[in-house]
Amino acid sequence: MSTTTSSFKAQPSGGEIDLYTRMQHLCANAQLTAGLFNAYRQDLTVHDRSYIADDAQAGDALLWVIKDSGTWLALVDESRVHAHAVLRTARKDEQIYLIEVDRHTGKLAYGRIRSLDRSHAWDIVDSLSVRPDRVPRRTYISEHLKALNLDHTVVPTDLSRIASERGQCAYLKFEGNLLxxxxxxxGIDRILHRPEISSPAAYRLEVTSAFGHAELHVITAAAFKRRLAQMEKSGARRAA
Known part of the structure; x- marks a missing residue:
């Protein structure tokens, strides 16, 4: 199997270049020399940047495609499902790369970017050694709800109102068979009857990205009550 090294060679005087900066250079070069990356540039500047900064970790292998419009970025995991989907949809004139993360510092990731020949890309992806014990650095709202046995309730629909707004919060309080x-x-205040009996518990679900990630924090019943009072007071002011 053969691969060719990324054509981006330049090194700044301060040391090696982080992966996202190299990806920017490769997209600029693809636009100039191959007529690619002509639209949906937020795929790189928003989505890819966020993943590299907040999700990538040492040992990751990422399949990345510079398309006519935008990019594709997929983690190569044990299933290879997302990586295979990217390879199936990549056109002949689009550029395929393998990004291998060596280390991650703060918001910057460092490693290697290799250009993959289309005829060998599938075999290379399948031959990669991946970490079976990888723990995501960020967790999706849906995964938190599944852990709380709420993935089949109306709650996901309620939370969809804030799922893409970083810093927004929802509050959940379990008591007996009520949530x-x-x-x-x-402006949502909903009481649900559940078949399960739960021990008293309260949580704050805080959205941490524009892509549906969140953190789940345990809070006291008193903290939940204060937040509810603040919400009711604010609603009363708006109605006045």
């Missing part, structure tokens, strides 16, 4: 959900900025 109370409040989403202050969306």
């Amino acid at each position: 109370r959900v409040i989403v202050p900025t969306a």
